[in-house]
Amino acid sequence: MAEKIVQLADSITVGELATTLNLPVTTLIGELFKNGIAATINQRIDFETATIIVEELGLDVELEKKAAVNHSEHHLHAPSANAVARPPIVAVMGHVDHGKTSLLDTILGTKTVAGEAGGITQHISAYQTIRNGRPITLLDTPGHEAFAALRQHGAALTDVVIIVVAADDGVKPQTVEAIRFARSANAKIVVAINKIDKEAANPQMVKAQLASEHNLNPEEWGGDTVMVEVSAKTGQNVDKLLDMVLLVADLEELKADIDVPAEGLVIEAHMETGRGPVVSLLVEQGLLKPTSFLVAGSSYGKVRTMQDYSGKPLKEAGPSTPVTVTGFKDLPQFGDNFTVVKNEREARAAANEARLEEERNAATTNVTSADLLKMMKQQHESHDFNVIVKADVQGSLTSVVDSLHLIETDGEVTLHVVGSGVGNISENDIRLAAGGDTIIYGFNVELPQAVKRMASREKIEVRLFRVIYELLDDARHSMEEMLAPKVVESEVGTLTVKGVFRTTKEQIIAGGEVTSGKITNGLLVRVKHGDEQIAEAEVSNLQRNRQEAKEVFEGDMCGLSLKIDHKFVLSEGDKLEFFTRETVKRTLA
Ligand code: GDP
Numbered sequence: 001m002a003e004k005i006v007q008l009a010d011s012i013t014v015g016e017l018a019t020t021l022n023l024p025v026t027t028l029i030g031e032l033f034k035n036g037i038a039a040t041i042n043q044r045i046d047f048e049t050a051t052i053i054v055e056e057l058g059l060d061v062e063l064e065k066k067a068a069v070n071h072s073e074h075h076l077h078a079p080s081a082n083a084v085a086r087p088p089i090v091a092v093m094g095h096v097d098h099g100k101t102s103l104l105d106t107i108l109g110t111k112t113v114a115g116e117a118g119g120i121t122q123h124i125s126a127y128q129t130i131r132n133g134r135p136i137t138l139l140d141t142p143g144h145e146a147f148a149a150l151r152q153h154g155a156a157l158t159d160v161v162i163i164v165v166a167a168d169d170g171v172k173p174q175t176v177e178a179i180r181f182a183r184s185a186n187a188k189i190v191v192a193i194n195k196i197d198k199e200a201a202n203p204q205m206v207k208a209q210l211a212s213e214h215n216l217n218p219e220e221w222g223g224d225t226v227m228v229e230v231s232a233k234t235g236q237n238v239d240k241l242l243d244m245v246l247l248v249a250d251l252e253e254l255k256a257d258i259d260v261p262a263e264g265l266v267i268e269a270h271m272e273t274g275r276g277p278v279v280s281l282l283v284e285q286g287l288l289k290p291t292s293f294l295v296a297g298s299s300y301g302k303v304r305t306m307q308d309y310s311g312k313p314l315k316e317a318g319p320s321t322p323v324t325v326t327g328f329k330d331l332p333q334f335g336d337n338f339t340v341v342k343n344e345r346e347a348r349a350a351a352n353e354a355r356l357e358e359e360r361n362a363a364t365t366n367v368t369s370a371d372l373l374k375m376m377k378q379q380h381e382s383h384d385f386n387v388i389v390k391a392d393v394q395g396s397l398t399s400v401v402d403s404l405h406l407i408e409t410d411g412e413v414t415l416h417v418v419g420s421g422v423g424n425i426s427e428n429d430i431r432l433a434a435g436g437d438t439i440i441y442g443f444n445v446e447l448p449q450a451v452k453r454m455a456s457r458e459k460i461e462v463r464l465f466r467v468i469y470e471l472l473d474d475a476r477h478s479m480e481e482m483l484a485p486k487v488v489e490s491e492v493g494t495l496t497v498k499g500v501f502r503t504t505k506e507q508i509i510a511g512g513e514v515t516s517g518k519i520t521n522g523l524l525v526r527v528k529h530g531d532e533q534i535a536e537a538e539v540s541n542l543q544r545n546r547q548e549a550k551e552v553f554e555g556d557m558c559g560l561s562l563k564i565d566h567k568f569v570l571s572e573g574d575k576l577e578f579f580t581r582e583t584v585k586r587t588l589a
Contacts, residue, residue, distance in 0.1 A: 005062045008047055015041040017050055021061065031057055079255040079285075086256045086319035087128070087135040088249035089157050089282070091150060091187070093178035094164030099194040102232035103164055104140055107242065124150055124267050124395065126282055126322030127309045131242040136249075137282070137320045139267075154335075155185035157265060157282065159254055160245055164192045167201035167229070171209045179214055188248045189216060191227040192241055203229045256319035262286030262340040266296050266332045267322070270393035271422070277301070277328040281338055288317040292340045293347040294325075296332035298355035300347040303327045331422065334398040383412065383482040386437055387475070388419040388429050392444035396468075397422055400443050403472055413479045425451050425462055433460045439478070441471055485583040493517025493554070495576040501559075505567050507540065511559045512576070519578050520551045525562060526577040527570065537562040539578070 006020055014032070018025035018041075025041055031053055032039045039045065045053075051063050094100050107129050125140045139158065141150045150158070161182035165175055182189045191210065193203045207227060210216040217223020226244045230237040268280035277299075281288070292303045304327035306314050317323045332338070341347050387404065391397035401417055419432045425440060425447045433440050440455075442464040447455070455462050465471035495512045502509040521542050527535040541561035542549050552558040562576075 004060065005064055007064050008050055011044045011046045012050060013042055013044050014039050017045065017053075021054070021059065023057075027057070028053065080257050082259060083255035083257045084319075086254050087137050087321075088159040088245065088252075088254055089137045089139065089320050090160045090162055090245055090249075091139040091141060091154075091158045091181075092162045092164065093141060093174075093181065094192075094194075095166070095169070095172035095174040095178075098164045098166040098169065098172070098175070099232045100140070100164045103162075103192060103194060103230070103238070104138060106232045106235050106238050107138065124154070125309075126267060126280065128322065129242070131239070131246060134246060135320070136242060136245060137322060150181075154265065154267070154282075155181070157284070158182075158185045158187045159252060160188045160190055160249055161185070162190050162192050162241070162245065164194050165206050165210075166195045167193050167203045167206055168195055168198050170202075170206050171213065176214070179216070188252065189225060190241070190245055190248055191216065191218075191225060193227055193229045194232055196229045197231040197234050197236065254320075256285040258285070258287050258318055260286045262288040262292060262317075264288075264338055266334055266336045266338055268393065268395040269328075269331050269334055270395070271331060275326050277331045278324060278326055279328055279332060280322065280324050283317050283319055283321045283323065285319050286340065288321075288323065288325075288340065289315065293342065293344055294328065294338055295341055295347050295350040295354070296328070296338035297336040298351050299328050299330050299332035299336075300344075300351035301328035302344065302347075331394055334395045383414070384437070385413055385415045385475070385479050385482060386418050386439070387415065388433055388438055388440045389417055390421055390423060390425055390429060390440065390442045390445050392422070394422055396443055400441070400468065400471065403468065404475055407472070407476050407479065412484070413482045415475070415479065424448060425455075427451055427454055430454050430458055430460050434458045439463060441465065441475070443468065443471055480585065480587055483586040486586045487581060488584050489579050489581045491517070491577065491579050492523060493519045493578045495519065495558075495560075495578070497570060497572055497574045497576065498557070499572060500570045503567065503570065506564060508537070508562045508564055508570050509559065510562070510570055511557065514552050514554050514556045514558060516554050517578065518551055518553050519558070519560075523578040524581055526579065527562075527568070528575040528577060529571065534574075535564060535566070535568050537564045539563075 008017075008020070012020070014028055015025055018028045021028075029039055029041070032045075035056070047063070054061055054063055092100050092104055104127070108127055127138045127140070128135050129138060130136075139150065139154065161178060163175060163178045163182065165171060179189065193206050195201055196203060207218045207221070210225070210227070211218065211221065211223065216225040218225055218227045226248055228237055228241045228244055230241050232238070262283055263286055264284040265282050266279060267282050270278055272278045288303070288306065290303050290306045294301055294303060303325045305325065306317065307324045308314050309322050309324075314323060341350060389397060389400050389404070391400055397420055401420055404415055404417065407415065418438055419429065424445045425442050427450070429440055430451060432438070438460070440460060440462045442462060444466055445464070447462050447464060452462070463471075463474060465474070493514060494516045495514050497510055497512045499512070500508065500510045519539065519542065521539055523539045525537040525539060526533050527537060539560055540563040542552060543559040544552050544556055546559075549558065
């Protein structure tokens with residue numbers, strides 16, 4: 001535990017950091033310089049860089065990031081006394097193939113399963129269904145990337161998580177991930193045990209797994225987790241599931257204000273020919289109307305058309321309503337918070353302010369941890385994996401980038417997203433990649449012929465994917481290739497020396513008793529005198545009963561020749577430990 005905790009903003013000048021840490025500024029500059037960065041007192045370094053420097057200096061200080069005012073960050077508003085009840089926002093999650101999409105289809109009375117590319121779509125989608133006259137908002141996170149995106153930007157939105165578990169398959173890794181998400185998002189959990197129409201269905205087994213391994217105890221066993229046995233295929237109990245969702249949500253007394261300017265989250269954004277930016281929003285408070293002026297990050301506009309999830313025009317959208325709007329002047333970022341302002345002037349001013357702040361941040365953070373790590377790599381032998389990511393829509397792009405960053409590398413290989421954007425691979429991307437060792441990943445985008453030619457001329461690798469898992473697997477494999485191989489030593493046996501017959505510069509001939517395991521020709525040997533290792537050697541010949549032997553076992557007396565690289569004294573009573581050593585390719589978690 002560090003003695004002192006110091007709070008720092010996202011970036012700080014070298015001079016300020018020195019003052020904060022009570023250090024001569026020259027010490028800091030010197031340390032940065034040692035790491036290959038020539039910084040001045042007024043140069044800004046980012047939080048991660050500061051952390052690394054503090055660590056390198058061995059200071060007993062823990063740095064904590066000060067909560068920054070971040071426009072795209074989600075902030076919840078405590079409802080006032082005037083707040084009204086709002087529909088619950090429900091995320092449907094679960095392991096692949098457990099029936100998430102089928103369940104949504106049954107609830108919504110649609111058919112989406114068939115349309116997915118390889119069963120995986122890449123966006124968060126939001127829908128609404130009505131049960132007993134009450135709306136329920138459903139968020140679908142069909143792939144891992146949408147899941148990661150929701151975790152990053154939408155956790156605070158989610159009131160209830162329906163965790164779909166197939167009754168014939170039980171709890172699987174993504175089930176566990178969903179449980180973890182629900183808990184970290186502080187959402188209520190309702191378990192849908194699906195596929196109970198199947199012969200192999202074993203709902204009791206699922207309940208037992210959830211209870212014993214994940215502390216989710218079904219109500220019928222005296223616990224407090226609602227579990228409903230359903231069949232998305234036959235529709236059995238799906239109504240009951242929705243009833244239970246409403247019941248669980250009712251206990252939360254979900255409310256939001258409507259007499260305040262509308263506000264919410266951008267959950268998807270893409271360009272459409274003829275319509276311009278088409279943006280999906282989830283309203284969290286207030287009433288959004290056609291003609292409202294909107295700001296989301298550095299984008300703004302006036303709502304031109306507003307539709308509900310099914311494409312029906314809407315005159316008004318209150319809390320928990322997902323809508324699709326047109327009218328933004330450019331593409332907002334997925335995950336941005338949106339707000340309604342009075343008029344165009346205010347909207348433009350707010351968007352400008354956000355843009356200036358973005359630029360300021362970009363311009364003032366002169367030294368990033370990426371730079372620093374890059375410089376340190378030459379000393380610490382770490383490697384960089386540089387990528388440029390292009391995707392079809394903003395939502396996918398954010399998801400791909402977020403998911404790439406989630407690949408754990410033990411710090412030995414560092415992934416840098418040196419560029420990213422929406423749209424096909426362009427000549428500009430090739431130019432950017434040509435500067436360094438950079439790979440271009442395309443997700444659901446094209447590589448035009450002319451650009452392809454340019455890429456091959458510049459020897460830039462462009463890898464295109466339509467399924468996110470494959471892209472992530474590829475990135476993981478590429479990074480694994482960069483890991484230094486691991487040396488694995490396995491113990492195979494031990495021997496106690498009973499006599500030494502001959503010692504030369506290159507070989508020792510001795511005899512002894514195998515005290516454990518099995519010894520074979522060619523094994524490596526650690527020679528130990530007491531606890532001290534005095535040499536390493538290799539078995540070059542093995543004899544039992546004065547006959548050459550392939551192997552000798554525990555309890556056997558044997559003679560052996562050891563190949564050595566320097567002369568040393570082997571004595572009676574010394575221990576020989578036999579082992580193999582191999583290098584294995586390392587894999588990433
Ligand atoms: P997702 O990957 O979780 O979205 O799963 P899908 O909805 O795509 O379903 C995976 C497979 O399970 C499909 O072949 C579905 O037809 C099937 N399936 C889903 N729900 C049920 C169910 O309740 N009963 C049966 N028998 N099959 C189901």
